[in-house]
Amino acid sequence: MTETATQIPGELEVDEEEVENRNKDSLIELAGKLRDKRNELNSLASEKATKRNDLNDKTREVVDVAQKHREKRDELNEKVQELKDKRDELNEKANELFDKVDERKKELKLQEGESLDELEDEIEDLEFKQQTEVLEPDEEKEIIEEIEELREKYNERKDKLEDNDEVQELTEDAKEARDKASEYHDKVIEFADKAQEHHDKMIEAYRKADEVRDEADEVHEEFVEVQESADEMHENFVTVQKRLRKLDKQEKSDRQTEREEKKEEAKEEAREVYEKFKEGETLDTDDFMLLQRAGLL
Template sequence: MSVEELQNRREHLQEKIGEAKQKRDRLNQKTRELKQKKYDIAHRIKEAKEEGIRHKEKRDEINERVASIKEKRKEYNEQHRDLKKEAEALRKEYLPQETPIEVLKDRKQKLEFKQMTQQLSKKAEQSLVEDLKELTRKIKARKKILEENPELREIIEKQKRMKEKGDKAHEKVKELAERAQDHHVKMIDAFNQSDELYKDLKKVQKEYVLARLDADKAHKKMVSYVKEIRDVEDEIKDIKHQEKRDEMQEKRSAIQEEADDVYERFKKGEKLSTEDFMLLQKAGLI
């Protein structure tokens, strides 16, 4: 291959080096960006998991409180039922032949509903009103008898307090259950977010590995071009050195030939000029 061809090859390789370097640098930049993206996603995964764990711990803590309050509510309700039975027994003891007050209240409630919902004749309306008055009187009378009994009154007060405690415990259970459910939903959302982010991380990781491999390939390609261009430059140098040696050899041959002619003239006894002597000396003939 001639020097000109090698020089053209060198120029072509220099262009290839530039292209490979640009590609490598572009891919290295992409790799750095993907590495940062991986770090950001991993950080968000960590935050989402920690948030999910916090909500889980809160939910479990509240559920423990719910279980404890449910036990208390159960105790209150059981005590309320026992007191109610005790009160009923005392009522029957003090009013054995009378209609139970609960039955009277039920009758009164039904009559009031009938009065509000049905169209009655004047006579029927008047009869219903009289019945309501009588029921009200009987209820008040029984209440008075029962309330005047200290033992029964104390039991009724205890029953009332137990019911209030049971109702409060029930409301607290509802409130805490809602809070626990809220933390449960947020926990699920956080863990779902973590799972989705992990899927994103796997995609970015794959993209990162491919970009890094492509960057390595581009770098190796550039290095191979650099090595090849050095080989081409060495070839050019060798050719130029050889050309120079050939040129010098040609010059030496021409000088030697001319010197041989002068030397032959010298041997024949011809008169030589200063330049002729210098030529003989240069050729090593004198």
């Protein structure tokens, strides 16, 4: 909106005392200018109102979009929580099963000494040393014997473990629970990412709604400013119109008074002619017509 859109020209500023002192032609010209300016401002105010309403509609639309993202985010967060609960439940189950495995191994004395993995690592280290280092015969023989001893211990422990169905079953159940927990964890990540996407879109939509709302508020302020100027022009127009109507009434009254005065003068003249007529003076045609109009003949 330009600065002059609502600026009231000095010539359209109305002072009631000045209006009282202006002549009718000047007032008619002023009333026309006021009417035109009022209509111009009303038209501009209407444009502002339409733009403001459009922006408010857009704000509501963007807020609706934000709300949908909020609802979807909340829905996904609920799903995330469900998946987390299931994941934690399975991890707890897996931990309980692994604890049972450890307890059973202790009962079977399967945990005494080194584990299968540790034995396997030692065997691989000794084999690597044998293959890559230059050793004295006695040293190599010692390593070979140690490897065989470790393999025997490994196989014995492994066979003992594999022969125990309960330990095997518990271990398999624990691993299965842990694998399922891992699957649920992957789903937790997947749904959490989706929830975050909707959260980000919700924030962006609310930010956009704030921007549009701010613009709508600015246009509304412009609308109020223009409408107030239009109302001022209308009030000025009404003031001038009242003065014009007053002048019209005064002119009408003056004309009526003038007619009555002329009529009275005509009657007086007719009475004078009538007196002459009664006294026997000769009357001309205009005198007779005057007497007829006055109703004296």
